[in-house]
Amino acid sequence: MTVMNTRRLPIATRAIMLALALVFLLGVALAAPAQLRAQDAPTAANATEMLVFDWNKPVTKNYGGFAQYKPLSAFPQLPNGNWLSPINWANGTIYFRAKVFSIPKNQPSMKLGFCFWQNSPKYGEECSKNTSVPGVPGTERQWSQTLRSFNKIGGAAINWALPRWKEGFVVRGPKGPVSPKSGMNWGGQNPNDWYPLNIHYTAVLVLDGGEPDWSKYGW
Numbered sequence: 001m002t003v004m005n006t007r008r009l010p011i012a013t014r015a016i017m018l019a020l021a022l023v024f025l026l027g028v029a030l031a032a033p034a035q036l037r038a039q040d041a042p043t044a045a046n047a048t049e050m051l052v053f054d055w056n057k058p059v060t061k062n063y064g065g066f067a068q069y070k071p072l073s074a075f076p077q078l079p080n081g082n083w084l085s086p087i088n089w090a091n092g093t094i095y096f097r098a099k100v101f102s103i104p105k106n107q108p109s110m111k112l113g114f115c116f117w118q119n120s121p122k123y124g125e126e127c128s129k130n131t132s133v134p135g136v137p138g139t140e141r142q143w144s145q146t147l148r149s150f151n152k153i154g155g156a157a158i159n160w161a162l163p164r165w166k167e168g169f170v171v172r173g174p175k176g177p178v179s180p181k182s183g184m185n186w187g188g189q190n191p192n193d194w195y196p197l198n199i200h201y202t203a204v205l206v207l208d209g210g211e212p213d214w215s216k217y218g219w
Contacts, residue, residue, distance in 0.1 A: 047087055049212045050079050052094060053114070053167055053203040056218065058196035065179030065186075067201070068168030070117075078167075083160040089205055090147055090160040095212050097219060098133050098201045099140040105193040107135030111172040114203060116150075116158050119165040124158040126150040130172055135197065147205065169201055 059067045072080045083089040098112060111130040118124035128150055133141045147160075158164065171178050171194065173187040178194050180186055202219065204212035 048208065049204055049206045050089070051077075051202070051217055052205050053078065053169075053201070054217060055169070055202075056200040058198045059171060061191050061195040063195075064181050065171045065177045065184075066168055066181070067171070068166045070166030070168075072164050072166050080163045082162070085161070087207070089207065092205045092207045093144050093146050093209075094128070095142070095144045095204050095206060096128075096131070096202070097140075097142045097214060098199060100133065100135055100137055101198040101200070102137050103135045103194065103197050106137075107173065107194060109174045110135035110194075112201070113170045113172060115153075115168065115170065116164050117166045118158050118162065120162070121159075122156075124156045125153040126156075126158045127153055127170075130170075135194070142211075171197060 053069070055067055059065075069075045069078060072078060094114070096112075096114065110133055112133045113127050113130040115125060115127040128145050131141065131143050133139060152158075173189045173194070175189075176187045177184050178187045178189045178191060180191075200218070202214075202217050204214075204217065206212050
């Protein structure tokens with residue numbers, strides 16, 4: 001009878017082989033998720049639109065007529081980086097959409113404007129035109145404006161290569177913002193007739209013509 005002689009590999013060799021096997025298995029486990037994430041992430045070459053702002057809740061009196069996200073850095077879902085490179089978003093058009101759900105008292109003269117503010121390295125403020133969006137439940141409006149045509153308040157232009165401080169829309173009545181800020185005295189209005197204003201307000205920046213795909217943003 002022949003007896004087989006089985007030789008055991010040295011301990012150091014077995015340890016190296018085990019480590020290599022673990023590295024291989026770990027690589028296989030991570031490769032698929034990593035590849036999926038890369039495919040799911042939109043590339044700069046394919047980007048044509050991006051969500052700039054979305055508000056779908058009441059504007060209460062304590063907001064003072066300015067429904068803002070501030071500081072903008074606290075809202076990572078909203079893009080706040082370099083809008084000049086690698087894609088020149090500053091040459092795009094912002095499409096706005098708003099729908100009024102409720103308001104204490106109908107305000108047919110209501111207008112809404114949208115602004116960006118920057119405080120570093122120097123102050124900047126740029127705002128859209130004020131657009132009529134009657135404060136009447138059920139009102140829905142869409143409008144657009146090129147970003148380059150925004151009004152530079154007091155000549156203070158935004159540096160679009162740098163992060164912004166805050167952004168948001170302003171609720172306006174016949175005599176200006178319905179706000180107590182900077183002596184505005186609520187624009188001569190009774191704020192209890194305006195707030196809470198329950199509204200859905202969305203802004204989407206589009207590069208080259210055509211409306212955004214509103215279905216992506218809850219519309």
